Amino acid sequence: MTKQELALEVIDRLKKEYPDAGCTLDYNEAWKLLVSVRLAAQCTDARVNVVVEKLYETYPDVDALAAAPVEKIEEIVKPCGLGHSKARDISACMKILRDQYKGQVPENFDELLKLPGVGRKSANLIMGDVFGKPAIVTDTHCIRLVNRIGLVEGIKEPKKVEMALWKLIPPEEGSDFCHRLVFHGRDVCTARTKPHCERCCLNDLCEKNGTDGGRDR
Numbered sequence: 606m607t608k609q610e611l612a613l614e615v616i617d618r619l620k621k622e623y624p625d626a627g628c629t630l631d632y633n634e635a636w637k638l639l640v641s642v643r644l645a646a647q648c649t650d651a652r653v654n655v656v657v658e659k660l661y662e663t664y665p666d667v668d669a670l671a672a673a674p675v676e677k678i679e680e681i682v683k684p685c686g687l688g689h690s691k692a693r694d695i696s697a698c699m700k701i702l703r704d705q706y707k708g709q710v711p712e713n714f715d716e717l718l719k720l721p722g723v724g725r726k727s728a729n730l731i732m733g734d735v736f737g738k739p740a741i742v743t744d745t746h747c748i749r750l751v752n753r754i755g756l757v758e759g760i761k762e763p764k765k766v767e768m769a770l771w772k773l774i775p776p777e778e779g780s781d782f783c784h785r786l787v788f789h790g791r792d793v794c795t796a797r798t799k800p801h802c803e804r805c806c807l808n809d810l811c812e813k814n815g816t817d818g819g820r821d822r
């Protein structure tokens with residue numbers, strides 16, 4: 606089986622396993638996802654979803670958040686960790702949206718990348734989830750799973766994994782595929798325990814199935 610064939614089969618099986626998998630950050634406007642992805646660094650999505658409720662109650666739109674003092678934002682977002690740098694990035698980002706994009710989130714990968722605190726992972730997430738464009742989101746689950754499965758070999762650097770996956774994953778499948786990897790990584794192909802290969806829908810395809818080598822890869 607070629608890597609492309611393997612990728613298609615993995616996509617197919619994960620679709621059946623997690624038909625409704627989507628972004629686990631709550632948002633109803635594009636700028637809110639931008640805020641949440643910044644808060645999600647080294648924090649769980651569940652905690653971010655709670656913290657942003659208070660943030661949006663206090664600052665309900667881009668203009669309000671752009672005008673908010675950084676220390677007030679920090680007070681609210683500090684349960685997510687790295688409060689000062691996250692608050693600083695969110696404030697700077699909202700000011701740019703207000704001043705350069707009429708309060709909208711730019712529908713352009715390179716422009717997203719220029720926003721404070723937005724890296725390739727976040728920019729891809731926004732492109733895929735908000736704009737329905739091709740996207741590969743290489744978070745920790747994605748990197749661990751594609752290495753274990755054998756879609757890439759020994760590549761840990763997020764941008765390199767992303768580039769390798771662009772060659773294997775049909776563009777229109779990328780965003781949902783990555784969301785499904787998150788679900789599978791949390792429930793089955795876990796990081797902190799031995800992966801549960803015995804109940805994995807990929808176990809006859811996966812390179813690491815049944816080997817202790819699956820752990821922490």
Ligand code: SF4
Nearest residue numbers: 794800802805811819
């Ligand atoms: S077979 Fe095991 S190592 Fe492979 S994807 Fe499934 S749980 Fe992970």
